[in-house]
Amino acid sequence: MRKNGPTGVETLPRPLIDVPGAPPSCRGLLVERARYEWRPADGGDPATLAEQFLAAHGLDLTDLARPATHKPTGVCGAALYVSAAAxxxxxGxxxxAATPAPALPDLAVVVYGHHPSPTAPARAARPGWWLGDWRESWTPRQHADAVTAVRNAIARGDVYQVNVVGHAAARYLGDPRPALSRLGALPGARYGGTLHGAGWAIGCASPETLVEVTDGRLITRPIKGTRPATAAGRRELLASAKERAEHVMIVDLERNDLARVARTGSVRVDELFAxxxxxxxxxxxxxxSAAVADGLGLADLLRATCPGGSVTGAPKFAALAEIAALEPVGRGASMGALGWVGPGRLDxxxxxxxxxxxxxxxxxxAGGGITWDSDPDAEVAEAxxxxxxxxxxxxxx
Incomplete structure (x- = not known):
């Protein structure tokens, strides 16, 4: 267990809080109050530990169906980051495989309160940024072979779909945080933002909702199916039987995941293949979406939705076993969760x-979902x- 207090937060310059999902009206007033970081060697269940830490710091999320309101004073909410491994x-x-970035925690919970004065505008990025060449953790041929291995597993009846992910790393010089913060400006980055700690940082440009709780409803927005953003690409995506079958398979998986923690009979598909x-x-x-079941806490919600179905496959446990056998390095900060939790709000x-x-x-x-109809070289190109x-x-x- 690692608990790190926000040393000197009242005397040091306060950075603008840029966590995905943080209340827009509060971003200039947020200041860190408490932090908890976890790695597998620490032991215990990260879902339970996150819920307990939040409760100990003024955020009781043991019943997400209970009405709650955000208050302009005191604790505002918390950033929550969960790795794929967590x-x-x-x-269970x-x-x-082991993460290629062991400096990062696998769980981070950062509690924020309100400061009476707004954060000053950010300073200009320091000069001297340099980024080296990217080094892949596997070759295109090895990636394609992994796709073929999944197709063989599908032929045996072990799985229906598996998401296969590759990794690359590049050395850098300078402060990475300005570059990471710019990712949120990419078009379609619904969860654009950053989170950082001692010796690590995460930048996100994700378009996909893992889970949201709004007005008593659970919401997830799985993404499956990709084409170039051209008129022809759009027509091809809409007409692709392979992409639609892959997509519907994951929608069914997400329906089942939500049903485990929802009010009986309340799960519905509000929009399909947009x-x-x-x-x-x-x-x-x-x-x-689905209605939140009475007494549903954060820990049970995380266990129902993590890791996300669109980046694992179906059935989820069998897909994770294939992933563990095929991918040469761990998924680290990717294919997990990053966002905001607070009174009456989870995103x-x-x-x-x-x-x-x-x-x-x-x-x-980066990667993609593999089905029987997948073409190995096309999957490498998509990633x-x-x-x-x-x-x-x-x-x-």
Whole structure:
């Protein structure tokens, strides 16, 4: 267990809080009050530990169905980050390979209060940013072979779909935080924002909602299906039987995940296969919602939704076993959750299109869902297309 107090927060310059999902009206007034970081070696269940830490610091999230209101004084809410490995730990699934960025925690909970005066405008980024060449954790051929291995597992009846993810790292010089903060400006970055600690930082440009709690309803917005953002690409995505079948499979998985923690009979699909844009890509998104069951706490909600179905596969446990066997490095900060929890408000994005920084390297991950109809080379190209806008923006510093 690691608890780090916000040393000197009242005397040091206060950075603008840029956590995805933080209340817009409070961002200039937020100041860190308490922090908890967890890694697997610490032991225990990260879902329970997060809920307990929040309760100990004025955020009781043991019954998300109970009405609550945000108060302009005192505790505002908390940033919550959950890695893919922590999500697997919560449900007792295969953890996968070791993370390539061990400086990052696998769970971070940062509680914020209100400061009486707004944060001053951010200073200009310090000069001297340099980013080296990206080094992939596997070759395109190895990536394609992993896709073939999933297709073989599907043929055996072990799984129906598996999300396969690759990783790359690049050395850098300078302060990575200005570059990471710019990711939130990418078109379609619903969960654009940052979170950082001692020796690590995360920047997110995710378009995907892992889980949101609004007005007594649970909401998830799975994304599956990608094409270039051209008129022809849109027509191709809408007409693709392969993409639609893959998408519906994950929607069914998300319906089942929500049903575990929802009021009986309340799960519904509000929108199916809507085409939306992220940077230069079209992506298919659905909206699934359900009424929050009485007595549902944060820990149980995390266990029901993490790791996200769209980045694991179906069935989820079998897909995670395939992922653990095939991917050469861990998913680190990607394919997890990052967002905001607070009184009457919870909004967590799925950490796709996400970058992690340790002391000297930036890390990115990208992949896609594999079905029987997947073409290995096309899947490798799709993963590269998803990572390209993120890498291009980081190169500009």
């Amino acid at each position: 999500g697997a730990r919560m449900i 699934a295969a953890a996968g 085409v939306r844009r992220w940077c230069d890509l079209w992506q298919a998104e659905s909206t699934v 967590l994005g799925l950490t796709i299109r996400t970058v992690a920084a340790d002391a000297d390297r930036l890390h990115v991950w 590269a297309a998803k990572a390209a806008p993120v890498r291009a923006l980081l190169a500009t510093g």
